[in-house]
Every structure is written in C-alpha cells, then in structure tokens.
Amino acid sequence: NAGVMQNPRHLVRRRGQEARLRCSPMKGHSHVYWYRQLPEEGLKFMVYLQKENIIDESGMPKERFSAEFPKEGPSILRIQQVVRGDSAAYFCASSPAPSLNTEAFFGQGTRLTVV
Amino acid sequence: QKEVEQDPGPLSVPEGAIVSLNCTYSNSAFQYFMWYRQYSRKGPELLMYTYSSGNKEDGRFTAQVDKSSKYISLFIRDSQPSDSATYLCAMSEGNYQLIWGAGTKLIIKP
DSSP states (O other): OOOOOOOOOOEEOOOTOOOOEEEEOOOOOOOEEEEEEOOTTEEEEEEEEEETTTETTSSSOOSSSEOOOOSSSSSEEEOOSGGGGGGGGEEEEEESSSSSSSSSSEEOOOEEOOO | OSSOOOOOEEEEETTTTEEEEEEOOOTTTOOEEEEEEEETOOOOOOEEEESSSSSEEEEEEEEEETTTTEEEEEEEEEEOOOGGGEEEEEEEESSSSSSOOOOOEEEEOO
C-alpha cells in the first residue's frame, strides 16, 4: 500500500498562472481532505470530498479555488490566477470513513511557491 | 485568540530526557484530541489520539487530556535524536474538521 500520494512535491508558478495539485488516496479510501499550511502555522481545513461529490468546502476561498474528486483518477485542487499569498504547503489526507479522528493518513504535501 | 494555542519552541533537550509538549484550547465541544509528528518537508503523521479526558500510553509516548482545564499534553520518555521533529496537536468535535495548533519544534541533542 503506497500511502497517500501527492504530486508534484514542489510547484513554482508566476502570479496569474494556474496551479493544479493532485492527490491519490490510499487504496480503499474514498474520503479525501485538503489542508493548507502556512509557515509557522497549523494546518487549516479547506475541503472534504468523496468520490464525485464535494461534501464540505467551507474552508476554501470562494474565488479562484476549486476541488474535485472524479470517479476515476486523483483528487485535484485547482488554484486559478495565483497570487503571492497562495504560497504554502498543501496537504491532502484520506480515510476509509468520514472522520479524521482515529485513522488518518496524510500525503507528503505540495509546496507551492508563487513568484 | 486562537482556538488552539501551542508554544512554537524550539524546545531543546538532551537525549534520554523526558519531554513534555502541551496545547491549550478554548472550545469545550472538542471531543477528540490528536498528536501528530511532522518531520521537515514531510506530511503529518498521526502519533496518538484520545477521546474525551484521560490518559493513553503507547510505548514511550503518553497523551493526557484534561477537559476541565482545556489542556492536553504529550510526554515522550527516553527521548531519542530521531524524535526531533515538529509536534502538532489537533482537535475536533467529532468530524473531519480538525483544528490545529501551530506546532512545537523539538530538538533532541545527542
């Protein structure tokens, strides 16, 4: 079991470009969560998805950010027209049930740098 | 005021010492309390979780929750250089929306 796979590990984008972050959950996990971590801060919840459904996107900015988890393939976090403030580490986690309390596995993260 | 407060450190101790890491929180509805370890440039790794109040022990690690004081602790016995990492506390009311502390950077000196 390969664990939660995120790619790319590092992503550099110029202001105004689009960033696409991918997350493949652990085998058998159908629940995916995206978190953002700014330097010297804890993780902040962004969005919770199940296959083909967005369950909770209350932590995601209303503009420029979107997420999907298609029937086939990885979950995608998409940031349009990136700005310097989007620079952060983005982590996804997966679980077999809708809870991160007891069985949660995080990926290595994607570090986005906007120049 | 943040919902979860955690001293960022760094906390530097000699190898073999007992380490105490702490978090305070303000939301009395939190029921699940987790400790994660995060090595540099890596994702968080779940170390321990506790439901409600009480103690939980796993090898060299002990987690304590005092809901009356809104205070949680992680103790590491016989600390090793490989324990050097950032330790994050996280809490929830019982769902997937974890509220995180900022993390304490721990350095174990050989």
